[in-house]
Amino acid sequence: xxxxxxxxxxxxxxxxxxxxxxxxxxxxxxxxxxxxxxxxxxxxxxxxxxxxxxxxxxxxxxxxxxxxxxxxxxxxxxxxxxxxxxxxxxxxxxxxxxxxxxxxxxxxxxxxxxxxxxxxxxxxxxxxxxxxxxxxxxxxxxxxxxxxxxxxxxxxxxxxxxxxxxxxxxxxxxxxxxxxxxxxxxxxxxxxxxxxxxxxxxx
Ligand code: GDP
Ligand code: FE
Ligand code: FE
Numbered sequence: 397x398x399x400x401x402x403x404x405x406x407x408x409x410x411x412x413x414x415x416x417x418x419x420x421x422x423x424x425x426x427x428x429x430x431x432x433x434x435x436x437x438x439x440x441x442x443x444x445x446x447x448x449x450x451x452x453x454x455x456x457x458x459x460x461x462x463x464x465x466x467x468x469x470x471x472x473x474x475x476x477x478x479x480x481x482x483x484x485x486x487x488x489x490x491x492x493x494x495x496x497x498x499x500x501x502x503x504x505x506x507x508x509x510x511x512x513x514x515x516x517x518x519x520x521x522x523x524x525x526x527x528x529x530x531x532x533x534x535x536x537x538x539x540x541x542x543x544x545x546x547x548x549x550x551x552x553x554x555x556x557x558x559x560x561x562x563x564x565x566x567x568x569x570x571x572x573x574x575x576x577x578x579x580x581x582x583x584x585x586x587x588x589x590x591x592x593x594x595x596x597x598x599x
Contacts, residue, residue: 462496
């Protein structure tokens with residue numbers, strides 16, 4: 397079913413089949429399977445919440461495109477494109493989305509800033525997130541292979557309250573990072589402040 401979507405909107409200069417070939421070459425089999433699951437969930441959520449299904453397919457498939465790139469590739473892009481130097485204090489977990497979006501733009505030809513922003517924000521969120529960005533953030537978190545305490549609650553929120561779902565994930569990710577003495581990227585904290593107090597009654 398899912399395989400039947402054909403791209404018409406010129407959001408990417410590739411057919412879905414050509415995009416799948418490029419992703420297969422860039423990713424391990426398990427990561428490739430993950431992005432296809434995220435695509436499927438994202439398309440379903442796009443239909444549910446009334447946003448562009450083709451954009452959801454492309455963003456879902458491309459969100460982890462850069463996940464397996466060596467650190468030096470990200471460092472080069474941060475320098476050449478003069479991205480926030482604060483990024484250099486972090487690593488792959490932050491880079492593959494925030495910096496990876498630049499690789500999706502340059503290497504896969506995606507020009508849609510809506511899709512690129514969804515990729516940029518898929519790990520760390522943002523103060524302002526489009527419906528597409530919220531969907532990719534959540535689809536990545538709840539795709540069927542995810543199994544952690546709270547995933548059922550997150551899946552339930554994704555059915556009826558997208559904003560509360562974003563707040564839920566943001567809170568739990570921050571809790572996890574703190575429990576594990578991990579560094580918190582400033583935007584992750586900003587996302588917490590923008591979403592969690594606002595939705596506290598629904599969590
Ligand atoms: P994945 O790429 O499909 O595995 O999922 P994500 O892109 O959402 O997450 C990648 C990793 O980044 C996860 O392990 C998150 O816990 C982690 N992460 C999210 N926010 C932060 C942050 O602010 N700092 C750090 N160090 N890690 C984070
Ligand atoms: Fe990711
Ligand atoms: Fe992912």
